[in-house]
Amino acid sequence: MSTMTLPAAALTASANFVHLEAGDPLAVELAASFLAEESARGGAAAARYLESDPREYETWLGGAWIGLRQPDGSPAAGAAYRRYDPTTAELAQLWTRPELRRNGVARKVLAHLEFLAERSGYDRLYAVAEPGHDVLREFLRAAGYQALGDESLEYLGFVKALPRSDYLPHPLS
Template sequence: MTSVAEPGGPTWLRATLSDPLVRPMLRELGHEYSTRYGKDAHSELARYPAEEFDAPHGVLLLLLEDCEPVAGGAFRRYDTTTAELKRIWTHSAHRRRGLARRVVAELERIAAVRGYRRIFLTTGPRQPEARGLYLTTGYTPLFDTKAAPETIGPLPFEKHLTVPAEGKV
């Protein structure tokens, strides 16, 4: 577990899936998935082994305010040059504040520093907020945006990263 404070603001925490502070994220994501896709949808949270989100190939971040998680997300290695975003989350009491954008930007920054040159992700067809987030943060849809999302299934996106000037993560 590593934390990095932002001057005068929230703290970034690098955590593992077993960290107790990750539980609110997983609980809310499970509820969201089940509400939108049915009871078995929460199994998506256990689809990947926890170590896939650990360094050096992955990361799980939480954004803390007053030591409480308000947003978070992760990436895992998709292939040698591509990271896959997973579990982008904002606590239900903290939505509409731009926190998900901050999480995505920080995950992109870390991925670029670690040598990834592309981000790939999928979101569900019943998650219009996520679709909007990725479209407004520069992701290219790899599907027909005019088609009804339910007819497509998972909605894939990609974004090519710029090489960072310098930095370590």
């Protein structure tokens, strides 16, 4: 089955994010795409995801899961966070369709997720870049995340303080 891919600028112009729960069809498709890519890369993230409970990302447990669809309904990008501790959310499953990468799609997904985390009361967002994820390390640095250790570490944590304010304009407005 052929999937039409809309140019990234057109895709994110309207930024129709879908808030997901574990059983939503888009959530299942995004997870499958993420797992296929991680498995091909040999990344441990796929194994950890399979061992986790997808409900960890649901709102009622302090998490959030968002997806972005293409006009044909296929997944374009998505990401999730789950509660790490009372003040910190852990970023997980940041994925963008390969042909849409390096066009600002992931940045908009991350900005929306950061907005949701701040609105949910979190003070910071935490992420881990695993071995072989140099592009993720670069992406997180460019998005304002600070490395939590020596850059030579195989598993390198990153953290970003989220803005605290009574009124935070939505990043896409």
